[in-house]
Amino acid sequence: MNKEDINTNGFLNDLNNNEDFNEIIEIDGNQYRVPYRKVKEITINVDKKDLIDMPHSTRLQYRLLLNDAILRARVEFIKGKITIVYNPTDAVNRKPKISRDEIIKILNENGVKVEKDKIEERDLDYVEEIYKKQFEPQQIRESVPYGYTKEEWKKYKDAFWSKVDKNNKSKLESFKEWQKYYESQHPDIFGTIKEKIKLKKGSNGKGFWFHGI
Amino acid sequence: MEKEDITAPYHRNIEEIEKMPILDRTMTVCPECKLVIEGIIYKDGENVMIRKHCPEHGWFIEKYWEDYDMYMKMRSLNYFGRGIDNPNYAVTGENCPFDCGLCDRHKSHTGLANVVVTNRCHLSCWYCFFYAKEGEPVYEPTLTELKHIFKNLRSQKPIPPNAIQITGGEPLLRPDIEDIIYAAKEAGFDQIQLNTTGIVLSQKPGLAIRLRHAGTSTLYMSFDGVSKRANPKNHWEIPIILNEARKANLGIVLVPTVIRGINDQELGQIINFALNNIDIVRAVNFQPVSLVGRMPDRLREKQRITIPGAIKLIEEQTHGVIAKEDWFSVPYAGGINKFIEALSGEFKYDLSIHFACGAGTYIFLDSDGKVIPITRFVDVEGLLDSLQKAVNEMEGKNKIERKIIALRTLMGIKKFIDKNKQPKSVNFTKLLLSIFIKRDFASMAALQMKTLFLGMMHFQDEYTYDIHRVEKCDIHYAMPDGKVLPFCTFNVFPEVYRDKIQRAYSIPSKEWEAKHPGWTYASDKYHRDVKSLESNELYKKTYLEMKDYLGVMNKVQMPQTIIEKEVEK
Ligand code: SF4
Ligand code: SF4
Ligand SMILES: [Zn+2]
Numbered sequence: 001m002n003k004e005d006i007n008t009n010g011f012l013n014d015l016n017n018n019e020d021f022n023e024i025i026e027i028d029g030n031q032y033r034v035p036y037r038k039v040k041e042i043t044i045n046v047d048k049k050d051l052i053d054m055p056h057s058t059r060l061q062y063r064l065l066l067n068d069a070i071l072r073a074r075v076e077f078i079k080g081k082i083t084i085v086y087n088p089t090d091a092v093n094r095k096p097k098i099s100r101d102e103i104i105k106i107l108n109e110n111g112v113k114v115e116k117d118k119i120e121e122r123d124l125d126y127v128e129e130i131y132k133k134q135f136e137p138q139q140i141r142e143s144v145p146y147g148y149t150k151e152e153w154k155k156y157k158d159a160f161w162s163k164v165d166k167n168n169k170s171k172l173e174s175f176k177e178w179q180k181y182y183e184s185q186h187p188d189i190f191g192t193i194k195e196k197i198k199l200k201k202g203s204n205g206k207g208f209w210f211h212g213i
Numbered sequence: 214m215e216k217e218d219i220t221a222p223y224h225r226n227i228e229e230i231e232k233m234p235i236l237d238r239t240m241t242v243c244p245e246c247k248l249v250i251e252g253i254i255y256k257d258g259e260n261v262m263i264r265k266h267c268p269e270h271g272w273f274i275e276k277y278w279e280d281y282d283m284y285m286k287m288r289s290l291n292y293f294g295r296g297i298d299n300p301n302y303a304v305t306g307e308n309c310p311f312d313c314g315l316c317d318r319h320k321s322h323t324g325l326a327n328v329v330v331t332n333r334c335h336l337s338c339w340y341c342f343f344y345a346k347e348g349e350p351v352y353e354p355t356l357t358e359l360k361h362i363f364k365n366l367r368s369q370k371p372i373p374p375n376a377i378q379i380t381g382g383e384p385l386l387r388p389d390i391e392d393i394i395y396a397a398k399e400a401g402f403d404q405i406q407l408n409t410t411g412i413v414l415s416q417k418p419g420l421a422i423r424l425r426h427a428g429t430s431t432l433y434m435s436f437d438g439v440s441k442r443a444n445p446k447n448h449w450e451i452p453i454i455l456n457e458a459r460k461a462n463l464g465i466v467l468v469p470t471v472i473r474g475i476n477d478q479e480l481g482q483i484i485n486f487a488l489n490n491i492d493i494v495r496a497v498n499f500q501p502v503s504l505v506g507r508m509p510d511r512l513r514e515k516q517r518i519t520i521p522g523a524i525k526l527i528e529e530q531t532h533g534v535i536a537k538e539d540w541f542s543v544p545y546a547g548g549i550n551k552f553i554e555a556l557s558g559e560f561k562y563d564l565s566i567h568f569a570c571g572a573g574t575y576i577f578l579d580s581d582g583k584v585i586p587i588t589r590f591v592d593v594e595g596l597l598d599s600l601q602k603a604v605n606e607m608e609g610k611n612k613i614e615r616k617i618i619a620l621r622t623l624m625g626i627k628k629f630i631d632k633n634k635q636p637k638s639v640n641f642t643k644l645l646l647s648i649f650i651k652r653d654f655a656s657m658a659a660l661q662m663k664t665l666f667l668g669m670m671h672f673q674d675e676y677t678y679d680i681h682r683v684e685k686c687d688i689h690y691a692m693p694d695g696k697v698l699p700f701c702t703f704n705v706f707p708e709v710y711r712d713k714i715q716r717a718y719s720i721p722s723k724e725w726e727a728k729h730p731g732w733t734y735a736s737d738k739y740h741r742d743v744k745s746l747e748s749n750e751l752y753k754k755t756y757l758e759m760k761d762y763l764g765v766m767n768k769v770q771m772p773q774t775i776i777e778k779e780v781e782k
Contacts, residue, residue: 058249
């Protein structure tokens with residue numbers, strides 16, 4: 001981040017004002033750094049003509065996203081709808097912030113008129129509604145293996161997935177065995193190991209390198 | 214006929230260009246304002262070019278692929294993958310490339326997951342905007358946070374990625390790097406690559422062994438050339454790194470970034486270098502430079518090189534030992550996986566990236582020192598064609614019928630392999646059958662000991678940008694906020710992806726310094742002792758006692774390069 005950015009988005013002020021803000025959250029006993037808590041979402045219905053067309057809507061979305069305080073932006077040309085998740089000026093956190101008026105100003109500058117009564121605004125819990133959802137995304141469709149029908153797949157998919165689970169577990173076990181063997185080959189690093197360890201076939205811990213990329 | 218200047222296709226008038234044959238239409242962006250505009254792919258002599266027009270910023274002309282014949286051949290095997298069933302950001306993706314991700318529209322599952330573990334680096338390359346400079350926040354997710362990211366990747370449906378690249382910054386600056394690698398293994402990744410300059414390995418004897426032990430499969434290591442001039446980054450440390458990796462039996466992928474006029478004269482030498490170290494080097498992955506960011510047009514035109522451009526230079530420099538016909542595009546390999554999937558009914562990795570993104574080939578170093586590309590004894594296209602036909606035929610058939618079709622196809626494999634031309638040390642038919650029937654990839658891994666994979670990937674920039682490519686991208690970055698981003702949006706639009714998200718999840722420098730007493734930005738930096746490195750026996754052995762498998766040695770020394778001038782400065 002360059003100096004100007006730091007000053008224009010008030011980042012340093014936020015840092016000082018909210019020095020005690022603890023970014024760490026806990027989920028299932030694990031601690032993660034998440035910079036936002038309560039943020040806001042606005043939905044604005046606009047005149048499609050102002051959006052011009054799909055490419056211009058896409059570029060408007062890009063321009064909105066350029067702002068660090070705008071966490072999500074969707075400009076839907078077909079629906080004439082703009083949805084923005086942003087870090088509001090009164091939020092308690094150490095990140096850049098933006099006000100609703102500033103957002104409207106950006107839209108106006110890009111030729112999009114905003115009528116105040118066409119704005120809906122709501123509070124949004126960043127951790128629950130964004131962070132957790134991105135880490136545990138919903139399944140929205142079900143693919144089937146090439147050359148198989150949905151009906152065929154239905155019959156054996158449970159068996160397939162349980163086989164995958166089992167494989168994953170045994171993979172780790174054989175890797176651990178390989179580790180022991182490897183330790184015995186490198187006493188200078190891992191110390192001398194008394195028992196003689198033989199390498200089982202297939203457990204070379206190497207994995208198959210295929211992608212080339 | 215006199216050869217045209219390589220930058221000539223950039224400087225024709227537009228009326229002339231508009232008369233040239235159109236090969237394809239795609240969507241791209243204006244490099245200036247990012248407006249999504251149409252990209253027209255057209256033929257200009259032997260070049261394939263892309264042109265685009267922004268109503269505000271005018272015309273942009275760029276090389277797309279520097280070989281028309283290769284373009285036509287490769288594009289015949291393009292296919293769409295299935296995407297993922299549980300996209301992390303479930304929007305429709307009509308605003309691609311600004312709806313990442315992965316969104317609902319994305320066409321490939323993660324093939325190789327990149328995870329940035331730090332933005333600290335021990336070098337300060339002049340062209341790099343990525344590493345944390347004095348006073349900037351430090352991006353360094355904790356081990357717990359990384360596990361969260363790994364788990365997220367592995368829960369992708371229906372095909373979780375099994376290959377991951379731990380990257381940075383310099384990942385080896387993290388004291389807990391072994392724990393990170395083991396955590397990736399625990400999460401279920403089979404193939405763990407460590408993207409590093411390797412320099413730390415030359416400083417810490419035994420570290421390579423500990424990394425291998427933790428689960429590292431390969432080092433993915435920058436290597437821009439054999440000479441000092443072409444490779445100022447790690448030329449002097451390479452001999453020690455190779456030695457350390459050898460002791461650890463830790464495979465290496467050499468990764469040259471290819472820039473025309475800078476290191477393009479050393480491509481053959483790089484392959485020869487890899488062949489000289491084939492016991493430990495598994496692959497060379499050439500990356501024609503991606504010219505992201507602003508630079509003068511003239512310089513861009515001069516430095517631009519595309520996949521076929523690099524391939525043709527390799528052909529020239531190796532005197533046809535590795536020719537342009539020897540390469541195939543990545544989706545070719547997808548055909549093999551589709552066949553195995555249709556036969557077994559089990560999901561297999563899709564390699565459904567766009568044909569213009571990547572190419573590869575295998576070369577074999579035979580016992581007599583001869584180098585033989587796979588295509589000289591396998592009719593790869595014929596083989597893939599027969600597999601694809603079988604996949605189509607199997608559709609809707611019952612189990613027994615499927616097996617019969619597969620068997621018939623496998624019986625026919627022999628005819629695609631020319632026994633007389635295959636390396637003396639391999640029986641390729643047997644190998645392929647054991648892969649197809651027993652799915653015994655161990656034999657493939659064993660084979661890799663005598664083979665070298667040559668790969669290419671041309672990462673995009675705003676000039677070459679092709680949305681048809683990026684929507685099929687399978688090299689993804691997994692982010693600390695739970696998003697998964699295609700490499701070529703992450704790095705091409707860092708202002709809305711890479712930098713923006715990492716900034717949000719970074720640790721302010723003050724907090725970082727408080728948590729790491731005594732640490733400074735400068736204390737991370739590496740200081741090279743050239744004299745002592747050059748006097749090392751390994752150095753002499755590595756560079757001076759090389760065999761010349763490809764007739765590439767003793768080439769004229771390179772002119773002083775831009776990089777070197779910068780280094781001198
Ligand atoms: S690149 Fe992929 S994830 Fe990103 S917007 Fe396009 S289709 Fe969606
Ligand atoms: S990283 Fe870029 S070049 Fe590679 S597959 Fe993805 S879009 Fe293509
Ligand atoms: Zn423009």
